[in-house]
Amino acid sequence: xxxxxxxxxxxxxxxxxxxxxxxxxxxxxxxxxxxxxxxxxxxxxxxxxxxxxxxxxxxxxxxxxxxxxxxxxxxxxxxxxxxxxxxxxxxxxxxxxxxxxxxxxxxxxxxxxxxxxxxxxxxxxxxxxxxxxxxxxxxxxxxxxxx
Amino acid sequence: xxxxxxxxxxxxxxxxxxxxxxxxxxxxxxxxxxxxxxxxxxxxxxxxxxxxxxxxxxxxxxxxxxxxxxxxxxxxxxxxxxxxxxxxxxxxxxxxxxxxxxxxxxxxxxxxxxxxxxxxxxxxxxxxxxxxxxxxxxxxxxxxxxx
Numbered sequence: 001x002x003x004x005x006x007x008x009x010x011x012x013x014x015x016x017x018x019x020x021x022x023x024x025x026x027x028x029x030x031x032x033x034x035x036x037x038x039x040x041x042x043x044x045x046x047x048x049x050x051x052x053x054x055x056x057x058x059x060x061x062x063x064x065x066x067x068x069x070x071x072x073x074x075x076x077x078x079x080x081x082x083x084x085x086x087x088x089x090x091x092x093x094x095x096x097x098x099x100x101x102x103x104x105x106x107x108x109x110x111x112x113x114x115x116x117x118x119x120x121x122x123x124x125x126x127x128x129x130x131x132x133x134x135x136x137x138x139x140x141x142x143x144x145x146x147x
Numbered sequence: 148x149x150x151x152x153x154x155x156x157x158x159x160x161x162x163x164x165x166x167x168x169x170x171x172x173x174x175x176x177x178x179x180x181x182x183x184x185x186x187x188x189x190x191x192x193x194x195x196x197x198x199x200x201x202x203x204x205x206x207x208x209x210x211x212x213x214x215x216x217x218x219x220x221x222x223x224x225x226x227x228x229x230x231x232x233x234x235x236x237x238x239x240x241x242x243x244x245x246x247x248x249x250x251x252x253x254x255x256x257x258x259x260x261x262x263x264x265x266x267x268x269x270x271x272x273x274x275x276x277x278x279x280x281x282x283x284x285x286x287x288x289x290x291x292x293x294x
Protein backbone atom coordinates (compact mmCIF):
# COMPACT_ATOMS: atom_id res chain seq x y z
CA UNK A 1 0.00 0.00 0.00
CA UNK A 2 1.49 3.37 -0.95
CA UNK A 3 2.71 5.31 2.09
CA UNK A 4 0.29 8.19 1.96
CA UNK A 5 -2.90 6.22 1.38
CA UNK A 6 -3.60 5.74 5.05
CA UNK A 7 -2.86 9.32 5.93
CA UNK A 8 -4.59 10.92 2.97
CA UNK A 9 -7.54 8.60 2.85
CA UNK A 10 -9.83 10.91 4.73
CA UNK A 11 -8.35 14.14 3.48
CA UNK A 12 -8.68 13.09 -0.14
CA UNK A 13 -12.32 12.16 0.14
CA UNK A 14 -14.16 15.16 -1.22
CA UNK A 15 -16.49 16.59 1.39
CA UNK A 16 -20.14 16.55 0.50
CA UNK A 17 -21.63 19.93 -0.24
CA UNK A 18 -24.20 21.59 1.99
CA UNK A 19 -26.85 24.08 0.71
CA UNK A 20 -24.37 26.99 0.85
CA UNK A 21 -21.80 25.31 -1.39
CA UNK A 22 -24.56 23.83 -3.56
CA UNK A 23 -26.17 27.21 -4.22
CA UNK A 24 -22.86 28.97 -4.91
CA UNK A 25 -21.55 26.01 -6.96
CA UNK A 26 -24.54 26.14 -9.32
CA UNK A 27 -24.08 29.89 -9.80
CA UNK A 28 -20.36 29.52 -10.39
CA UNK A 29 -21.07 26.93 -13.09
CA UNK A 30 -23.56 29.34 -14.64
CA UNK A 31 -20.81 31.98 -14.80
CA UNK A 32 -18.37 29.55 -16.34
CA UNK A 33 -20.62 27.60 -18.70
CA UNK A 34 -19.36 29.29 -21.89
CA UNK A 35 -15.79 28.40 -20.99
CA UNK A 36 -14.74 31.40 -18.94
CA UNK A 37 -16.01 33.76 -16.27
CA UNK A 38 -16.53 37.20 -17.84
CA UNK A 39 -16.12 40.32 -15.70
CA UNK A 40 -19.83 41.04 -15.75
CA UNK A 41 -20.74 37.47 -14.94
CA UNK A 42 -18.24 37.36 -12.06
CA UNK A 43 -19.49 40.69 -10.70
CA UNK A 44 -23.10 39.52 -10.91
CA UNK A 45 -22.26 36.35 -9.03
CA UNK A 46 -20.49 38.16 -6.21
CA UNK A 47 -23.32 40.67 -5.95
CA UNK A 48 -25.95 37.95 -5.85
CA UNK A 49 -24.18 35.85 -3.25
CA UNK A 50 -23.23 38.89 -1.16
CA UNK A 51 -26.89 39.80 -0.82
CA UNK A 52 -28.18 36.40 0.19
CA UNK A 53 -29.24 35.90 3.78
CA UNK A 54 -28.03 32.35 3.25
CA UNK A 55 -24.44 33.61 3.57
CA UNK A 56 -25.06 36.17 6.32
CA UNK A 57 -23.48 34.03 9.02
CA UNK A 58 -20.25 33.48 7.14
CA UNK A 59 -17.38 35.84 7.88
CA UNK A 60 -15.76 37.42 4.81
CA UNK A 61 -12.91 34.95 5.33
CA UNK A 62 -15.21 31.91 5.38
CA UNK A 63 -17.08 33.22 2.35
CA UNK A 64 -13.78 33.77 0.50
CA UNK A 65 -12.51 30.25 1.30
CA UNK A 66 -15.77 28.70 0.16
CA UNK A 67 -15.61 30.53 -3.19
CA UNK A 68 -11.89 29.65 -3.55
CA UNK A 69 -12.62 26.00 -2.93
CA UNK A 70 -15.39 26.00 -5.51
CA UNK A 71 -13.20 27.78 -8.06
CA UNK A 72 -10.48 25.15 -7.41
CA UNK A 73 -12.97 22.36 -8.13
CA UNK A 74 -14.18 24.18 -11.22
CA UNK A 75 -10.66 24.55 -12.60
CA UNK A 76 -9.67 20.96 -11.86
CA UNK A 77 -12.84 19.15 -12.88
CA UNK A 78 -14.70 21.57 -15.17
CA UNK A 79 -18.22 23.02 -14.83
CA UNK A 80 -20.11 19.80 -15.51
CA UNK A 81 -18.47 18.00 -12.60
CA UNK A 82 -18.91 20.92 -10.22
CA UNK A 83 -22.54 21.19 -11.24
CA UNK A 84 -23.17 17.51 -10.62
CA UNK A 85 -21.73 17.86 -7.16
CA UNK A 86 -23.57 21.11 -6.43
CA UNK A 87 -27.14 20.77 -7.61
CA UNK A 88 -28.14 17.75 -5.46
CA UNK A 89 -27.13 19.81 -2.39
CA UNK A 90 -29.64 22.56 -3.22
CA UNK A 91 -32.76 21.91 -1.12
CA UNK A 92 -36.13 21.90 -2.98
CA UNK A 93 -37.20 25.27 -1.54
CA UNK A 94 -34.10 26.94 -3.03
CA UNK A 95 -34.31 25.40 -6.49
CA UNK A 96 -36.47 28.07 -8.14
CA UNK A 97 -34.29 30.72 -6.57
CA UNK A 98 -31.00 29.24 -7.73
CA UNK A 99 -32.40 28.72 -11.24
CA UNK A 100 -33.58 32.36 -11.49
CA UNK A 101 -30.20 33.63 -10.30
CA UNK A 102 -28.29 31.30 -12.63
CA UNK A 103 -30.29 32.48 -15.64
CA UNK A 104 -29.68 36.09 -14.56
CA UNK A 105 -25.92 35.44 -14.48
CA UNK A 106 -25.87 33.70 -17.86
CA UNK A 107 -27.75 36.58 -19.47
CA UNK A 108 -25.81 39.32 -17.62
CA UNK A 109 -23.71 40.28 -20.65
CA UNK A 110 -26.83 40.75 -22.77
CA UNK A 111 -25.89 37.84 -25.04
CA UNK A 112 -26.64 34.14 -24.97
CA UNK A 113 -24.19 31.67 -26.50
CA UNK A 114 -25.19 28.20 -27.66
CA UNK A 115 -23.44 26.58 -24.65
CA UNK A 116 -25.32 28.92 -22.35
CA UNK A 117 -28.68 27.98 -23.89
CA UNK A 118 -27.87 24.32 -23.43
CA UNK A 119 -26.70 24.88 -19.90
CA UNK A 120 -29.93 26.69 -18.90
CA UNK A 121 -31.90 23.86 -20.42
CA UNK A 122 -29.81 21.24 -18.62
CA UNK A 123 -30.10 23.07 -15.32
CA UNK A 124 -33.87 23.24 -15.65
CA UNK A 125 -33.95 19.44 -15.94
CA UNK A 126 -31.51 18.83 -13.10
CA UNK A 127 -33.33 21.16 -10.71
CA UNK A 128 -36.69 19.75 -11.88
CA UNK A 129 -38.14 23.16 -12.63
CA UNK A 130 -41.54 22.95 -14.24
CA UNK A 131 -41.47 23.91 -17.96
CA UNK A 132 -43.94 26.79 -17.65
CA UNK A 133 -42.25 28.24 -14.60
CA UNK A 134 -38.84 27.98 -16.26
CA UNK A 135 -40.13 29.82 -19.33
CA UNK A 136 -41.52 32.67 -17.20
CA UNK A 137 -38.24 32.95 -15.31
CA UNK A 138 -36.19 33.05 -18.53
CA UNK A 139 -38.54 35.61 -20.10
CA UNK A 140 -38.24 37.95 -17.10
CA UNK A 141 -34.44 37.64 -17.06
CA UNK A 142 -34.37 38.43 -20.79
CA UNK A 143 -36.32 41.64 -20.02
CA UNK A 144 -33.94 42.45 -17.19
CA UNK A 145 -30.75 42.03 -19.18
CA UNK A 146 -31.89 43.46 -22.49
CA UNK A 147 -30.65 46.82 -23.78
CA UNK B 148 -44.14 89.98 -19.99
CA UNK B 149 -40.83 89.90 -18.10
CA UNK B 150 -38.00 92.03 -19.43
CA UNK B 151 -35.82 89.05 -20.25
CA UNK B 152 -38.53 86.99 -21.98
CA UNK B 153 -37.56 88.13 -25.45
CA UNK B 154 -33.93 87.20 -24.82
CA UNK B 155 -34.79 83.80 -23.35
CA UNK B 156 -37.20 82.94 -26.15
CA UNK B 157 -36.20 79.81 -27.97
CA UNK B 158 -34.27 78.49 -24.98
CA UNK B 159 -35.91 75.55 -23.28
CA UNK B 160 -36.28 75.95 -19.53
CA UNK B 161 -35.01 72.44 -18.91
CA UNK B 162 -32.93 70.44 -21.33
CA UNK B 163 -34.73 67.32 -22.47
CA UNK B 164 -33.45 64.04 -21.15
CA UNK B 165 -31.55 61.68 -23.41
CA UNK B 166 -32.38 57.94 -23.74
CA UNK B 167 -29.61 57.09 -21.28
CA UNK B 168 -30.74 59.72 -18.80
CA UNK B 169 -34.34 58.63 -18.97
CA UNK B 170 -33.41 54.99 -18.32
CA UNK B 171 -31.06 55.82 -15.45
CA UNK B 172 -33.63 58.29 -14.08
CA UNK B 173 -36.30 55.62 -13.72
CA UNK B 174 -33.90 53.32 -11.90
CA UNK B 175 -32.66 56.13 -9.67
CA UNK B 176 -36.25 57.03 -8.79
CA UNK B 177 -36.87 53.35 -7.93
CA UNK B 178 -33.83 53.35 -5.61
CA UNK B 179 -34.97 56.52 -3.88
CA UNK B 180 -38.73 56.03 -3.77
CA UNK B 181 -38.83 55.09 -0.06
CA UNK B 182 -36.92 58.23 0.89
CA UNK B 183 -33.40 56.82 0.94
CA UNK B 184 -31.07 54.78 -1.23
CA UNK B 185 -29.74 51.69 0.59
CA UNK B 186 -26.35 50.14 -0.21
CA UNK B 187 -27.96 47.14 -1.87
CA UNK B 188 -30.18 49.41 -3.94
CA UNK B 189 -27.31 51.58 -5.12
CA UNK B 190 -25.29 48.45 -5.99
CA UNK B 191 -28.15 47.08 -8.06
CA UNK B 192 -28.67 50.44 -9.73
CA UNK B 193 -25.02 50.76 -10.79
CA UNK B 194 -24.72 47.10 -11.82
CA UNK B 195 -27.84 47.35 -13.97
CA UNK B 196 -26.61 50.51 -15.70
CA UNK B 197 -23.02 49.34 -16.23
CA UNK B 198 -24.26 46.15 -17.89
CA UNK B 199 -26.29 47.98 -20.48
CA UNK B 200 -25.23 48.49 -24.08
CA UNK B 201 -26.88 51.88 -23.72
CA UNK B 202 -24.00 52.97 -21.45
CA UNK B 203 -21.17 51.04 -23.13
CA UNK B 204 -19.61 54.12 -24.66
CA UNK B 205 -19.92 56.28 -21.57
CA UNK B 206 -16.77 57.11 -19.68
CA UNK B 207 -16.75 57.82 -15.95
CA UNK B 208 -17.08 61.57 -16.42
CA UNK B 209 -20.07 61.26 -18.73
CA UNK B 210 -21.70 58.75 -16.41
CA UNK B 211 -21.20 61.02 -13.40
CA UNK B 212 -22.63 63.90 -15.41
CA UNK B 213 -25.80 61.88 -16.06
CA UNK B 214 -26.15 60.90 -12.41
CA UNK B 215 -25.56 64.46 -11.17
CA UNK B 216 -28.20 65.86 -13.47
CA UNK B 217 -30.69 63.21 -12.37
CA UNK B 218 -29.88 63.62 -8.67
CA UNK B 219 -30.56 67.33 -9.08
CA UNK B 220 -34.04 66.63 -10.47
CA UNK B 221 -34.65 63.99 -7.79
CA UNK B 222 -33.74 66.36 -4.94
CA UNK B 223 -35.69 69.26 -6.36
CA UNK B 224 -38.83 67.51 -7.54
CA UNK B 225 -38.92 64.00 -6.02
CA UNK B 226 -39.06 60.52 -7.57
CA UNK B 227 -42.53 60.81 -9.14
CA UNK B 228 -41.68 63.97 -11.05
CA UNK B 229 -38.37 62.41 -12.13
CA UNK B 230 -40.24 59.42 -13.56
CA UNK B 231 -42.71 61.69 -15.36
CA UNK B 232 -39.82 63.54 -17.01
CA UNK B 233 -38.19 60.26 -18.02
CA UNK B 234 -41.31 58.56 -19.36
CA UNK B 235 -41.89 61.47 -21.79
CA UNK B 236 -38.78 60.57 -23.78
CA UNK B 237 -38.51 56.91 -22.91
CA UNK B 238 -37.62 54.43 -25.70
CA UNK B 239 -40.58 52.08 -26.11
CA UNK B 240 -38.47 48.95 -26.68
CA UNK B 241 -36.85 49.35 -23.26
CA UNK B 242 -40.02 49.69 -21.19
CA UNK B 243 -40.14 46.10 -19.93
CA UNK B 244 -36.39 46.23 -19.24
CA UNK B 245 -36.72 49.40 -17.16
CA UNK B 246 -39.70 48.04 -15.27
CA UNK B 247 -37.95 44.73 -14.53
CA UNK B 248 -34.82 46.47 -13.27
CA UNK B 249 -36.86 48.89 -11.18
CA UNK B 250 -38.64 45.97 -9.46
CA UNK B 251 -35.28 44.26 -8.97
CA UNK B 252 -33.91 47.38 -7.28
CA UNK B 253 -36.80 47.85 -4.86
CA UNK B 254 -36.53 44.18 -3.89
CA UNK B 255 -32.73 44.31 -3.56
CA UNK B 256 -32.65 44.89 0.20
CA UNK B 257 -35.18 42.12 0.80
CA UNK B 258 -37.81 44.54 2.17
CA UNK B 259 -40.75 45.98 0.24
CA UNK B 260 -41.94 49.24 1.83
CA UNK B 261 -45.42 50.65 1.15
CA UNK B 262 -43.90 53.55 -0.81
CA UNK B 263 -42.01 51.07 -2.97
CA UNK B 264 -45.16 49.07 -3.67
CA UNK B 265 -47.00 52.24 -4.68
CA UNK B 266 -44.09 53.41 -6.79
CA UNK B 267 -44.02 50.12 -8.73
CA UNK B 268 -47.79 50.20 -9.28
CA UNK B 269 -47.62 53.70 -10.64
CA UNK B 270 -44.54 52.94 -12.77
CA UNK B 271 -46.41 50.01 -14.30
CA UNK B 272 -49.15 52.36 -15.50
CA UNK B 273 -46.80 55.11 -16.62
CA UNK B 274 -44.73 52.68 -18.72
CA UNK B 275 -47.86 50.94 -20.02
CA UNK B 276 -46.85 47.47 -18.80
CA UNK B 277 -49.67 44.92 -18.99
CA UNK B 278 -50.91 43.72 -15.58
CA UNK B 279 -50.21 40.05 -16.38
CA UNK B 280 -46.63 40.78 -17.47
CA UNK B 281 -46.03 43.01 -14.44
CA UNK B 282 -47.27 40.23 -12.19
CA UNK B 283 -44.93 37.63 -13.74
CA UNK B 284 -42.01 40.04 -13.43
CA UNK B 285 -42.76 40.69 -9.77
CA UNK B 286 -43.23 36.98 -9.00
CA UNK B 287 -39.94 35.93 -10.60
CA UNK B 288 -37.96 38.72 -8.96
CA UNK B 289 -39.42 37.91 -5.54
CA UNK B 290 -38.17 34.32 -6.03
CA UNK B 291 -34.79 35.60 -7.22
CA UNK B 292 -34.22 38.08 -4.40
CA UNK B 293 -35.55 36.04 -1.50
CA UNK B 294 -33.04 35.36 1.23
